[in-house]
Amino acid sequence: MTSTETPPTSTPPSAGDRRRWFALAIVMTAAFMDLVDVTIVNIAIPSIRQEAGASWSQIQWITAGYALAFAAGLVTGGRLGDIHGRKRLFLVGIGGFTLASALCGFAVNPEMLVASRILQGAMAALMVPQVLSIVHATFPAHERGKVFGLFGAIVGLGAVSGPLLGALLTEWNLFGLGWRPIFLINLPVGVAGLILGSRFITESRAPRALKLDLVGVALVTLGLLMLLYPLTRGRELGWPLWGHVSMAGSLVVFGALVAYERRKGARDGSPLIELSLFRVKSFAAGIAVQLVFGIALGIFFLVWTLYMQEGLGWTPLHAGLTGVPFSLAVSTAAGLSVQKLVPRFGRRVLQAGALTLALGVLLYIWESARYGLGITSWQMAPPLVVMGVGMGLIVAPLTDAVLSGVPREHAGSASGLINTVQQMGNALGLGLVAVVFFGRIGERLTPAQVGPEFADAFQYALGWVAAVMGAIFLLMFALPKRPAQHVEGADTAGGGEGADQQAAGEPADARKLPGQKTASELVG
Incomplete structure (x- = not known):
């Protein structure tokens, strides 16, 4: 697992060394590229199916294959960075990610595209865990508040711009390439990151890294x-x-x-997995929440895209613009939950988020049934805003709540396991789309049947998402009423990761560990 608590073996740049800001720009760009790649693909899936002739199961694997490879490789990638050097693994990851993007862009058939997406996910698993490890090794504690503020802005920008960029690239049909530029756009960015990263990033590794399991x-x-x-x-x-x-x-x-x-x-x-962590009640419950929440997100985002573009016949740009209120609501609610609400109300904020998200899903089902195929983006906006608020209330403070009872020495292992389970849940949700969405659609549809069948399947799948959110609400009762860092008089020397970083003077935003997805990243 990746841990950010061990000092680097090499001397980090001094406070007056401008190289560290170049290094920051490089790793942030890589994180932005990974996030945009996920969101950009979702919006282009119907175009890929039509132009590449992919089956429904291949469409699922274009997304699920990436999530599965990413989940399976995160732990390995973080551990390899600790052992062999984070700069080295970052460069290997960004180079491999760029190569896999080229293979995706030039795929000659759906099978090659699925294989290339799996490779892309595996390379992202090498690259992403190193990003914040490099930040921790490069910047002193008193500068990390500014650094993570920049990181949050970049992540928020990626969540909003990814679907729009994917929609525009698909609509423009650059050089007659159709959907392929959504992958090829990574090539110049990746090559620049590889060249500049080799020059400006300082190498670091854990002094006593464990062997890879x-x-x-x-x-x-x-x-x-x-x-x-x-x-x-x-x-x-x-x-x-x-x-x-x-x-x-x-x-x-x-x-x-x-x-x-x-x-x-x-x-x-x-x-590979520190089983003693599951003796901590809050961690065990939090892992269950992360898994089930990942399943709900995996189902929703794929069927939502298919509903808008296949069922309603909207263009990618129309669908991308429709999702903007959702992304903005997630970002706004996430900031408020961490800074204002959780310190005052604790666990109840997360539970309110689960109920709010379920309410938004039910409102979406009602509107879809009421307006049918004539539903507009403006009519979708209210349920999407409600859902976005609910998601923002959950995803931002959830990690702190899960880690609040974890011993300091296992914080890195716990963080890596949380993110791995989250990605596993996402992959499982994408797999379940075959049951809760495609299982409702007839095998042979006439053009006149496509819209109604997709609308019915969308409503059915969202019913499952609402039920899952109810289960998450109940699971949250096992979380601590307040994360340790928000408990007055809490012992910052003894407990979990949040307390440890509070003692170091780091802001709440800095508690996102390597490989841990942020609120906005989940939007993809």
Whole structure:
């Protein structure tokens, strides 16, 4: 796991060294590129399906494959950065991400595009965990407030601009390339980042990094593939027996993973997953919340895009502009929740967010049923704003709540596990789209049937999302009433990561650890 608490082995740039600001610009640009790539693809999915001739299951794998590779590789990427150097792994990651983007852009068939997206997710898993590790190794504590303020602005810009940029590039059809520029735009940015990063980023690594648990990585990846592949392809293949056997077998693999990690932890203290963390009630509940929340987001964002463009027949630009109120509401509510609401109301803010998000989903279902295929962007705006507010109230303070009871020495492991589970949930949600969305659509639709069938499937899928948010509300009762850093008189020397960073004088925004997605990143 990646940890930001260990000092770098090399001397960081001094306060008067301007190189550190060049390094900041480079790693922030890489984070921006990763975020935009996720959101930009979502808006172009219908165009990819029509122009590339991709099946519905291939469309799912264009998004789920990236999420799965990213989830499976995050832990490995963070650990490799600690062992071999964060600058080195960052350069490998951004170089591989750029190459994978080129392969996506020049894909000759859907199969090549899916494979290239999986490679892209794996390279992002090497690149993203190093970003904030490099920031922590490069900047002293008193400067990190300014740095993370800039980071938050970049993330917010990426969340809003990604769908719009994807819509514009698809609409413009540059050089007759259709959807391909949404990937090819990464090439000049990636090459510049690779060249400048090799010059301006200072190398750092953990002084006593643990060894990489290859068996643990293999078991996690195998278990996820055995679960997600038949879930995604099952409907298309008629739910064969081997699919049910594979999904049941994934539980056996995950059980073997737990047993192996327990033995490895007792033997050499370097497991992939620190199982002792699950004895902390708030962490165990928080992991469950992250998993289920990821499932809800994975379902919603894919079916939302398909509903607007396939069901309603909107252009990518029309759909991209429709999502702007949602993104702005998430960013605004996230800032208020961390700075104003959580210090005063604690856990109730997250629970209010779950109920608000569920209310927005139900309002969206009602409006979709009432206005039918004649629904407009202005009519969608109210439920989207309500949903955005609910999401913002959850995603920003959730990490602090989950980590508040985690011992300081396991903060890095806990942070990496939270983000990995979140991405697993997202991949699982994308797989479940085959059941809750495509399962409602007829196999052979006439043009006159497409709109009504997609609208019905959209409403059905959103019903599942609302039910999931109700489950999340109940799970949140196991979270601490107030994160440790917001408890008056809390012992900052003894507890979790939030307390540790408060003692160091770092602002709340600085508590996002390497690889941990922000509120705005979740919008993608």
